[in-house]
Amino acid sequence: MSKRTLRKSMGYIKKEYPRTRTIPASWYLSSYKFKFNITHMKPFLDKLKQKKLVGLQCSSCNRIYFPPRQICGKCLVKPDRWIDLRETGRVASFTVTYLKDPETGEVLERPIVCAQLDGADTSYPAQLDPDIEFKDTYIGMPIKVHWAENIKGGLMDIEYYDSIEDSAKDLQPKEE
Amino acid sequence: MEKVGIVGYNQVKLYSDANYGRYEMIFEAVRGALDSAGLKKKDITTVVSATNDYYDGRTISNALTVEPGGGYLADESKVEMDGAHAVLYGLMRILSGNHKLAVVWGGSMASSFPYHTARLYETDPIWERPLAYVNDITSAGFQMRAYMEKFGVSAEDIAKIAVKNRKNAAKNQLALVEAQNPNLTVKDVLESEIYADPVTELMVAQPCDGVAALLLAPEKQALKITDNPVWVIGVGYNQETYYLGERDLSSSKSMELASKMAFNAAGVKNPLSEIDVAELFEAYAHEELILSEAIGFTEKGKGASLSSEIGGDMPINPSGGALGGNPPCATGLIRIIEAVKQLRGEANGYQVKGAEKAIASGQIGLCAQNNILYVLEGGN
Ligand SMILES: [Zn+2]
Numbered sequence: 001m002s003k004r005t006l007r008k009s010m011g012y013i014k015k016e017y018p019r020t021r022t023i024p025a026s027w028y029l030s031s032y033k034f035k036f037n038i039t040h041m042k043p044f045l046d047k048l049k050q051k052k053l054v055g056l057q058c059s060s061c062n063r064i065y066f067p068p069r070q071i072c073g074k075c076l077v078k079p080d081r082w083i084d085l086r087e088t089g090r091v092a093s094f095t096v097t098y099l100k101d102p103e104t105g106e107v108l109e110r111p112i113v114c115a116q117l118d119g120a121d122t123s124y125p126a127q128l129d130p131d132i133e134f135k136d137t138y139i140g141m142p143i144k145v146h147w148a149e150n151i152k153g154g155l156m157d158i159e160y161y162d163s164i165e166d167s168a169k170d171l172q173p174k175e176e
Numbered sequence: 177m178e179k180v181g182i183v184g185y186n187q188v189k190l191y192s193d194a195n196y197g198r199y200e201m202i203f204e205a206v207r208g209a210l211d212s213a214g215l216k217k218k219d220i221t222t223v224v225s226a227t228n229d230y231y232d233g234r235t236i237s238n239a240l241t242v243e244p245g246g247g248y249l250a251d252e253s254k255v256e257m258d259g260a261h262a263v264l265y266g267l268m269r270i271l272s273g274n275h276k277l278a279v280v281w282g283g284s285m286a287s288s289f290p291y292h293t294a295r296l297y298e299t300d301p302i303w304e305r306p307l308a309y310v311n312d313i314t315s316a317g318f319q320m321r322a323y324m325e326k327f328g329v330s331a332e333d334i335a336k337i338a339v340k341n342r343k344n345a346a347k348n349q350l351a352l353v354e355a356q357n358p359n360l361t362v363k364d365v366l367e368s369e370i371y372a373d374p375v376t377e378l379m380v381a382q383p384c385d386g387v388a389a390l391l392l393a394p395e396k397q398a399l400k401i402t403d404n405p406v407w408v409i410g411v412g413y414n415q416e417t418y419y420l421g422e423r424d425l426s427s428s429k430s431m432e433l434a435s436k437m438a439f440n441a442a443g444v445k446n447p448l449s450e451i452d453v454a455e456l457f458e459a460y461a462h463e464e465l466i467l468s469e470a471i472g473f474t475e476k477g478k479g480a481s482l483s484s485e486i487g488g489d490m491p492i493n494p495s496g497g498a499l500g501g502n503p504p505c506a507t508g509l510i511r512i513i514e515a516v517k518q519l520r521g522e523a524n525g526y527q528v529k530g531a532e533k534a535i536a537s538g539q540i541g542l543c544a545q546n547n548i549l550y551v552l553e554g555g556n
Binding site: 017018019020025027034036065067069073092093094095096097098099112114116121122123124125134139155156 | 195196197233234299301302303304306310314317318319321322325370372373374419420421422425
């Protein structure tokens with residue numbers, strides 16, 4: 001969210017309104033637990049623990065989902081084929097997000113990207129290396145997974161994506 | 177399809193922070209629609225509203241709207257989508273043959289809650305929310321970037337749409353004052369505050385306060401109520417996958433399919449020559465181009481070449497569109513009302529000459545995931 005939107009959301013300074021009154025309120029009901037299946041992502045999470053990436057392929061339309069999807073919306077079936085993916089990919093689109101540093105209160109400009117791994121048919125919103133300047137980001141920019149220090153077997157293990165050279169060796173398919 | 181007539185409408189003036197209570201605003205919209213058709217409360221047989229629990233700060237957002245919305249001891253129900261989707265439900269109630277008059281109303285007060293924060297919760301809690309800060313604005317950044325890159329469209333071309341719509345809004349008394357600007361330039365738009373690069377503040381349809389209402393009746397009844405009904409001759413509705421990463425953000429597949437369905441029903445073969453005016457729900461300036469291309473007015477990527485001002489080849493959003501004010505749950509309904517005004521010759525100050533056939537669209541979801549399109553025809 002932009003700085004501007006944050007500002008708008010935070011302070012409603014009402015002018016003198018003779019016809020209405022405003023009562024501050026919130027409707028915090030309770031915290032919420034999202035319950036979700038891990039049956040379809042167990043192999044994906046196990047592989048992450050080994051710093052390996054797999055996509056889930058729909059055997060009906062052959063599309064490869066990364067991250068894995070429980071249901072293929074196109075075919076209305078459960079994708080069931082695991083496909084090894086490389087650590088490299090491309091920026092499918094990008095924009096900039098404004099995050100407040102909880103400690104300093106400083107608003108940071110961060111590029112966020114739709115990251116599409118090589119071999120996958122889908123992208124997902126992800127962070128770039130914080131040192132990358134926004135103006136240097138472009139669609140089609142080659143990127144590579146930057147693993148988190150402590151691997152826990154979750155999507156957060158991919159801490160962010162590093163930018164790599166177009167000619168990087170990583171981009172070439174490995175010879176099996 | 178049996179003919180369903182639009183026999184009355186009303187929209188309240190849009191405000192960024194209205195000096196109104198929610199329920200008074202609803203009453204004004206619905207009462208005004210009945211008055212415009214010379215009807216009374218007892219004539220209402222079914223009411224369909226469009227509101228949203230989160231936007232209204234309560235569960236069952238239609239609970240307190242029974243009286244102001246005309247639902248007292250009537251067949252009443254709610255659609256938690258755009259007002260244009262509530263019209264589809266109203267249409268079905270009429271086509272069931274059980275009803276003589278449907279009131280469809282929708283709206284909310286964006287001044288009461290942080291709209292863009294609420295939309296952070298639209299993203300997938302498992303895969304998307306923990307990873308990146310994505311809401312309607314940042315996803316529009318992805319969308320605009322993908323569109324510009326794919327077709328080589330410039331930010332200037334997109335800013336021109338914002339200029340046109342905000343200039344049009346200046347002629348529309350009911351538009352948001354903040355959106356009305358007859359002297360706006362492309363430079364102003366490009367230099368306004370960056371919301372989510374490349375989207376700037378003046379390319380965003382500002383969420384605001386507002387309510388609108390529309391009356392539907394079966395053919396026979398419609399002709400009894402008014403000499404000047406507008407007929408719904410086609411409707412199409414489609415939705416894309418929820419995940420942004422699975423979609424081609426540079427075009428709109430759902431609008432492509434929705435318009436195909438609507439034009440088939442209406443017997444429209446060449447939209448550019450057969451349609452006289454279009455009111456499209458563009459949540460961002462670039463969406464007007466993406467949607468008009470999906471509808472088939474131009475080839476993909478060529479939307480900016482169409483002359484879409486009032487008096488142009490295909491006037492789009494002569495009222496100012498959503499950029500003229502975007503009250504959540506009402507915006508698509510207002511597009512339909514604006515198309516009806518054009519067909520009845522009631523668009524004071526921004527009338528398209530001789531408009532006989534019009535289209536109007538509504539949408540919901542990140543990057544216009546879900547689109548609904550109506551084809552309307554003037555009665556007499
Ligand atoms: Zn499939």
